[in-house]
Amino acid sequence: MRTALFVTCINDVLYPGTGQAAVKLLRRLGVEVEFPMAQSCCGQMHCNTGYRADTAKLARHxxxxxxxxxxxxxxxASCGQAPREFYMKAAEATGDSKLALDTQRILPKIREITEFITDDLGIHDTGAYFPHRVAYHPTCHSLRIQRIGERPLMLLRAVRGIDLVELPNATECCGFGGTFSVKNGAVSGAMNGDKAQHVRESGADVLTAVDNSCLMNIGGRLAKDRTAVRSMHLIEILARTQADGPIGPMPGVPVVAAGVAS
Structure with a gap:
């Protein structure tokens, strides 16, 4: 079967290590994956902001x-939502019957990566090694739209050396929401402040999730607060093996213990 990796804009531009980790992991699990160079934006933020014609253009591409x-x-999970939820709406708004048919045809092929590993491959242990204290943030799109449930936690629990800790009020939104964080900065900032506080309360060294957009938001607040917690996409954790060893400290951020910087 021909398998494509849709890496997403944010990973391509800001977090290329996530795409590289996805390829490394999938190959280790026996899946040969291709990266179509012509891929572009999924169109999620366009549709969220009301630009249905622009969404349709990106959907066609x-x-x-x-x-x-x-x-x-x-x-x-966030970008995976766009084809599943928005493309049909964009097709209806623009009267594009061909796009509607193409969307129906392509939807069964789209898989969020933890969903693919657990459900399609039937793998719950990826052979990962990560000797760090980790908290998992279930992003809104993964929890409420894609409904991937316990799949990420199932994969994390099988990681060797990991100390998986509970994140207080884990299901609360981090306040990112794409353009929401721009248009409603004060509300978004308050929500993000609460989330960052919960991360600190967890005692985690690493915060992980299936969406780098949310990790960017929370990680930015943690860095601003001079908190030595690294944000790391779940796939980057699952791609690591014992040969990689532990990760180093956060560059440029002092280690904080019991509220005292050293």
Whole structure:
């Protein structure tokens, strides 16, 4: 089966290590994955902001570039939502019956990466090694839209050396929400402040999630507060093996213990 990796804009531009980790992990699990160079934005933020015609344009491009693949893997529940929820709305808003048919055809091929590993491959132990204290943040799109449930935690629990700690009020939104954080900065900032406080309360060294957008938001607040907690996409954790060893300290951030910087 031909498998494509849709890496997403934010990973391509800001977090290329996540895409590299996804390829490394999938190959280790026996999946040969291709990276179509013509891929572009999924169109989620366009549709969220009301630009249905622009969303339709990006949806058509998505189908053109990825439609011939048997499986389309996404390391993002947020971007995985766009084809599943928005493309049909964009097709209806623009009267594009062909896009509607193409969307129906391509939807069964789209898989969020933890969903693909656990459900399609039937793998719950990826052979990962990560000797660090980790808290998992279930992002809104993964929890409420994609409904991937316990899959990420199932994979994390099988990681060797990991100390998986509970994140207080884990299901609360971090306040990012794409353009929401721009248009409603004060509310978003307050929500993010609460989330960052919960991360500190967890005692985690690493915060992980399936969406780098949320990790960027929370990680930015943690860095601003001079908190030595690293934000790291879940796939980057699952891709690591004992040969990689432990990760180093956060560059440029002092280690904080019991509220005292050293």
């Amino acid at each position: 998505f189908v053109k570039v990825l439609g011939d693949y048997d499986r389309i893997i996404m390391p993002s």
